[in-house]
Amino acid sequence: MKKFFIFLSFSLLIVFISCSKDDEQMEDSQIENSLKIVEITDVLASTANVKIAVSNTLDFIEIGICWSEGMNPRVDENLTIYSNSQGPEQIVKLFGTSPEKKYYVRAFAKTPSGILYSENTSFTTQGLCSGGVTDQDFYLRSQAEVNKVGTMGLCSVNLLTIFSDNVDDPIVDLRPLSGIKQVNYLSISNNNMLASLTGLESVINVNYLGVFGNNSLANLQGLEGLRGSLNELNISGNEKLTSLSGLENISLIVKDLDYNGSLFVTSNDSLENMEGLNGIREIFGTINISFNRIFHSLKGLDNFRKFDGEDFSIYSNGPIVNLSGLESLEVINGNFIMYDQEEFNSLTALSNVTEAKYFYFRNLDNLTNLNGIGNIDTAYTDELQFYLWQNQKLTDISAFSNFSSLGVLSIIESPVTDFTPLTNITRIRYNLSIRNVDISSLRSLSNLESAGRIFLDNLTSIENLEGLEGLRNIGMFGSSPQNGNLEIYQCKNLTNFCAIQGLFTEGTIDNDFVANSNAYNPTQQDIVDGNCSQ
Structure with a gap:
């Protein structure tokens, strides 16, 4: 235990976790003198710095912050950052927020008597765009339509669907879209001649991302600008996709009112593993990894620590023999479902799981x-x-x-x-x-x-x-x-x-x-x- 007076501004040494069920708030009279948020600075669209003060009389085990769009966030219900440094001053960034939204933050300290919270402090994230914002939906079916939208000076759009159904003018180049930074719903589908997502590097914030049936696409490079959280990610039916590289800066998949916080990786015939999703810490929703013909490893989910959703399903893939890649997983707050994997023989990668609800194993013929x-x-x-x-x-x-x-x-x-x-x-x-x-x-x-x-x-x-x-x-x-x-x-x-x-x-x-x-x-x-x- 540590007893000292410190100021914390949260930065890169973090872990995303939700805490244990023994979340118990201490008396309000203790809060003001023991734990408080001093200030929130450097607020951008997806990041902010939070400085908290902890009294030298407070006997604590762990300290951190939790935040949400509603008041009174709690560590067992909302997004949480723990500090894993012991210095008197720490700089760590809170990230994963969305542009132009109001958030409430509370500092917390785990103590031998329970969990102590500070008062609520709020902040509103910045927008990504000063102009070029529209609620208009765009359905781009030819290269000419891509080029036309590229001349409109757009920064933020509601819906952007890129779908080649014009055989005389197929979509092959997304570089005209390089000014777009924010999309609510982005779907890239059935573009058989599209071999690269170059041109989308400026896209920073997306709620829904779907990449379907793009049979010349080998990777997702071009999406490196995406960072923080998504509300749904669906990568399906891309027969030449060998890597998910390009998605490394995504850390959370979180449900909201419109999307259910899901990750789907299905029917990608050339995909062997999950490399490219190395930034994922938590998923709140559904995970479905299925019908990937030569898929043999969950490597790439090495930093995935918590599943808090409905079904985590793995079935009918290629020769998966173990769950290597899930060694960091600690919480399965949902249904872990695995079936029809004939060569599968080991669950040892789940050895760090200490909280779970449900396991379903069927037709794992070598287990x-x-x-x-x-x-x-x-x-x-x-x-x-x-x-x-x-x-x-x-x-x-x-x-x-x-x-x-x-x-x-x-x-x-x-x-x-x-x-x-x-x-x-x-x-x-x-x-x-x-x-x-x-x-x-x-x-x-x-x-x-x-x-x-x-x-x-x-x-x-x-x-x-x-x-x-x-x-x-x-x-x-x-x-x-x-x-x-x-x-x-x-x-x-x-x-x-x-x-x-x-x-x-x-x-x-x-x-x-x-x-x-x-x-x-x-x-x-x-x-x-x-x-x-x-």
């Missing part, structure tokens, strides 16, 4: 273990969901050894035979589902006390339910009508249900017990009456 996902903080595991479906070589689930609770564990048609890593599990909040798995015993579930639902199907080797003696609650969570059920089907050798007698006589089950197509199919009352085996 043998889950090593890499075992470091998730126990504060999040009660909601953590795992769907392990049809992974033909997955035998090792030792990554679960450190967990005492899960939200969902669903294993279908995967050759897991050793379930001892589940020994410490006492609670599965929503659903335990084991189907078509060659498991001979449930003894590894001996500490399981409660579950939202249990579904066992086609476990042909089990003869009894030993291991479930401690189960005392099948409780309803969520809205599914199956929640609160205990269902056991097609276990051809299962004749003894006595292990769950205590659930019915001493515990609670909120919905139905169903046994069907097993060697013995007692009712709940049969088990209560002692007729629990055959």
Whole structure:
């Protein structure tokens, strides 16, 4: 811990992160004397310097700033910069803002007692253009139309679509557009003769960027002027694109009222990796990386630390064998979905992930273990969901050894035979589902006390339910009508249900017990009456 009086103006030594769930504001009376923003200077369209003062009496662990377009930004909800220098004076830039918008900033200090915030301070970013601003939309379908717009002295436009459908005058040169600095919606699509984006170097601010079906384009050089944040990025169907170079200065993809903060990289037949997106720190929305025929690595996402959105999907690409490139990822606040990657065999690049919600792995035919996902903080595991479906070589689930609770564990048609890593599990909040798995015993579930639902199907080797003696609650969570059920089907050798007698006589089950197509199919009352085996 550091105790001294410092002035901070935030600059290049930064990390974009959102903080932990224990965000707790201290008493307002402490704020004025301990932490305040002194001034905000050097405000431009996408950057600003923030100077804060921290009292020498404040015992802090970390300090930084957070900002948003609404008042009272918080570190767990909004964009955040931490200081990672210890000097008495620090200069670090806040960046990623948009032109001509008002922002609110608060300094914060993490302390042993919680998180202390300063009062709100606001600033308004500068515009990029002093003239040449129009809300007009431009649809450019020929080189002549590109040349014409280039003579108009434009600096900022609302919509700019560059789409060659004139075979007699295809678009081949974007240099006439070199004066444009700001575009709300920029789409470059189906320009088969366009081999370069040279001419767009002056474009600094874009909300939506789409590059589709440009079959002569090998890279995205020409877009180096883009910096800070985008609201959506879609790179799809460019058959000769080998590199995303040109996008290195983009650090954030953030949703707003018009766009959902998504990154799509799909159906680019010559793209091998994510090189060019090295500046990305956070994405708030959806990530879709799919159908890239020779794609084999996530290298290029080396600085990506936080996903805070909906689905992060990787599927049907070329020979990806691991997640190399995601070693810096710490937070997956959304659904991590991966399927139909036949050569994939390792999750170890996720070893730094400490906060996560949902993993779905299907048809990863060479994945043998889950090593890499075992470091998730126990504060999040009660909601953590795992769907392990049809992974033909997955035998090792030792990554679960450190967990005492899960939200969902669903294993279908995967050759897991050793379930001892589940020994410490006492609670599965929503659903335990084991189907078509060659498991001979449930003894590894001996500490399981409660579950939202249990579904066992086609476990042909089990003869009894030993291991479930401690189960005392099948409780309803969520809205599914199956929640609160205990269902056991097609276990051809299962004749003894006595292990769950205590659930019915001493515990609670909120919905139905169903046994069907097993060697013995007692009712709940049969088990209560002692007729629990055959």
